[in-house]
Amino acid sequence: MPQPYLPSAFGVFLAPYHRPDRDPALQLRRDLELVTELDRLGYEEVWAGEHHxxxxxxxxSPELFLAAAAERTGRIRLGTGVNSLPYHQPLVLADRICQLDQQSRGRAMLGVGPGQLASDAFMMGVDPMDSRTMMADSLEVIVRLLRGETVTAATDWFTLDEARLQLGPYRGREMEVAVASAVSPTGAVLAGRHGAGVLSLAAADPAGFATLDTNWAAHERACAEAGRTADRGSWRLVTPVHLAETREEALKQSEFGVLDLVAYIEALGGVRLPGCATAAGAVRRWTEEGLPAFGRAVIGTAEDAVERIGQLARKTGGFGTFLILQLDLAEPAAALHSLELFAERVVPRLTGTTDARRASLDWAARNGERFTGALRRSTEQAIARKGEVC
Incomplete structure (x- = not known):
């Protein structure tokens, strides 16, 4: 049986999740500083969410945030993670993402979904039962606009009359689009229908993990029906990760912010989470059973992260990009160190970038006696010749 290939690109998914009793301007500023650090550390991507x-x-507005991030960075790609399509007139959204692509010189990516928070939909008069249909309506015209087509279309919630973009993607390049996918195959099927990538937001959730392979199969069928070949390289999986030098240290650091996340989950769900009365208990539940919306976190060492990503690769058959779900879990210094550990110890293991160095060291060690013997004989000969050069 062929081995699944491991991801070759890495990034961060930044919703973000910030305590509501802290200064939002400072929180957003720290998020921008985080993107700068990700760029420095060599992460390929960052995705910013949309919530109201x-x-x-x-x-x-992820486009506003990412435009500011673009001015602070030079190479990291910038994705909307995700734009909630039922909340936007599709021409206006396509216009905005193309402006971001121009301003960032081709680094923008468009992530799309139906909208996560029911409270957002309620405020805008969007029936959550209609949100997936509205997403499909919007995505169909957005991909056509991004390809430079003139679009006339009418639905029960938007109308386009000879709509076209005055600014397309940077230098005529194809804009990368990714569709959010959780447990149902809806997102994966839409992505296949329109030539988009799949963004698996629930890969850490036991229910989401269980459907990764079947959702990809649905994506492959949708691609085939559209005359396309599914590309595993455009598949992204999201998982919460916090690393430290030891597992015990990582678990202890995670107690700093875990109860804030538990409070958020309980407020949205209207129920108390068993086993989460203490920070230590909440961390234990998160790593063993998982938490609603966040799934099972990787809290431990670089080896633990490598093992979990290997499990995801085996379950899926291989995927292109692994995204860390960034949370206010540990204190800022520890959170940054976690990202440094991932970049320095996890990424090289998965991509094989240090294999040649280890092989060279092994070769030198195996032949050490031969090499040092030759060097010793050369030195003795030079001494015997009293500095004379042949």
Whole structure:
């Protein structure tokens, strides 16, 4: 049986999740500083979310946030994670993402979904039962606009009359689009229908993990029906990760912010989570059973992260990009160190970038006696010749 290939690109998914009793301007500033650090550490991507209620996820316009991030960085790609399509006139959204692509010189990516928070949909008069249909309506015309087509279309919630983009993607390049996918195959099928990538947001959730392979199969069928070949390289999986030098240290550091996340989950769900009365208990539940919306976190060492990503690769058959779900879990210094550990110890293991160095060291060690013997004989000969050069 062929071995699944491991991801070759890595990034961060930043909703973000911030305590509502802290200064939002400072929180957003720290998020921008984080993107600068990710660029320095060599991460390939960062994705920023769109939310409008509930107090924790405070980026309302990912394009605005990413435009500011673009001015602070030079190479990292910038994705909307995700734009909630039922909340936008599709021409206006396509226009905005193309402006971001121009300003960032081709680093923008468009992530799309139906909208996560029911409270957002309620405020805008969007029936959550209609959100997936509205997403499909919007995505169909957005991909056509991004390809330079003139679009006339009418639905029960938007109308386009000879709509076209005055600014397309940077230098005529194809804009990368990714569709959010959780447990149902809806997102994966839409992605296949329109030539988009799959963004698996629930890969850490036991139910989401269980459907990764079947959702990909649905994506492959949708691609085939559209005359396309599914590309595993455009598949992204999201998982919460916090690393430290030891597992015990990582678990202890995670107690700093875990109860804030538990409070958010309980407020949205209206129920108390068993086993989460203490920070230590909540961390234990998160790593063993998982938490609603966040799944099972990787809290431990670089080896633990390598093992979990290997499990994901075996379950899926291989995927292109692994995204860390960034949370206010540990204190800022420890959170940054976690990202440094991932970049320095996990990424090289998965990509094989240190294999040649280890092989060279092994070769030198195996032949050490031969090499040092030759060097010793050369030195003795030079001494015997009293400095004379042949």
């Amino acid at each position: 209620s509930a107090g924790y996820e405070i980026i309302a």
